[in-house]
Amino acid sequence: MFEELSSLNARPAIYSQVTTSDLWTDPHISARMLAAHLDPHVDLSSYRAEYLENVVDWLISRFHVRAGLRVADFGCGPGLYTTRLARTRADVTGLDLSSRSLDHAKSLAHADGLSVRYLEQDYLSYRDDARYDLTIMVMRDYCALTPDGRRALLHTVRAHLDSGGSFVFDVDSTAALADVREQATYAPSLMDGFWSDQPYFGFHNTYRYESERVSLDKFEIFEAERTRAYFNWVRYFTPDELTGDLLDAGFDEVEILGDLTGAPYNDEAPQFAAIAINR
Numbered sequence: 001m002f003e004e005l006s007s008l009n010a011r012p013a014i015y016s017q018v019t020t021s022d023l024w025t026d027p028h029i030s031a032r033m034l035a036a037h038l039d040p041h042v043d044l045s046s047y048r049a050e051y052l053e054n055v056v057d058w059l060i061s062r063f064h065v066r067a068g069l070r071v072a073d074f075g076c077g078p079g080l081y082t083t084r085l086a087r088t089r090a091d092v093t094g095l096d097l098s099s100r101s102l103d104h105a106k107s108l109a110h111a112d113g114l115s116v117r118y119l120e121q122d123y124l125s126y127r128d129d130a131r132y133d134l135t136i137m138v139m140r141d142y143c144a145l146t147p148d149g150r151r152a153l154l155h156t157v158r159a160h161l162d163s164g165g166s167f168v169f170d171v172d173s174t175a176a177l178a179d180v181r182e183q184a185t186y187a188p189s190l191m192d193g194f195w196s197d198q199p200y201f202g203f204h205n206t207y208r209y210e211s212e213r214v215s216l217d218k219f220e221i222f223e224a225e226r227t228r229a230y231f232n233w234v235r236y237f238t239p240d241e242l243t244g245d246l247l248d249a250g251f252d253e254v255e256i257l258g259d260l261t262g263a264p265y266n267d268e269a270p271q272f273a274a275i276a277i278n279r
Contacts, residue, residue: 024098074123079105086114093117131162137169154249161278176270177236252279
């Protein structure tokens with residue numbers, strides 16, 4: 001038992017396992033993730049309703065979202081942003097891994113009489129002939145990617161941005177890393193049954209990787225018939241680091257903002273946002 005517990009609590013090598021897609025394709029977990037998306041009172045899978053509306057208002061104003069403008073939402077989830085942006089009569093595309101979330105998004109569009117193109121695809125490998133004037137990625141997805149994943153994402157975004165197009169997204173800041181504490185938690189049905197509809201025991205470990213400015217939340221789930229592990233990596237950025245990533249990827253201009261409502265940058269805030277322009 002001691003050796004098993006030691007193994008459970010051993011620090012994984014950084015980015016040794018990536019399980020992001022499993023959260024969105026498992027039938028039970030994806031249902032719980034969708035419920036979190038649709039709860040307007042929590043910042044878990046989506047931002048709270050009031051902030052979400054402010055983000056949409058700012059995007060429409062800043063980028064003159066209107067009929068004919070081509071907009072893509074990478075990681076669109078249940079269509080909270082795509083639906084609202086499509087009401088301007090812009091040409092909107094949403095990409096997501098979760099068929100459950102996309103089904104909800106399609107139902108929203110249908111109920112509003114909106115035409116939104118939804119694609120069940122991984123935005124890291126997405127390719128088609130479409131070109132966009134604006135691509136958005138909300139809820140700090142960029143930080144959950146490996147270094148190779150971030151490079152693949154930026155390549156994909158640029159490959160589908162038209163000349164003069166903008167990529168708008170938010171990230172976790174180094175100020176947020178200061179609040180991350182290493183810990184270990186154990187509980188039956190950890191997180192109130194989030195991980196399975198069957199009886200299970202869950203172990204949750206949080207690790208910090210100081211020099212890389214990365215944290216990991218590792219969840220190991222033990223059921224009677226199977227064992228699973230989920231790795232939630234988060235990279236925390238400074239504006240200079242993020243700007244360097246974007247310029248190295250070939251973007252021509254970068255603007256740093258405090259958040260996706262256009263607020264000014266605040267070095268004490270846990271998040272910030274960027275606009276990358278493809279000239």
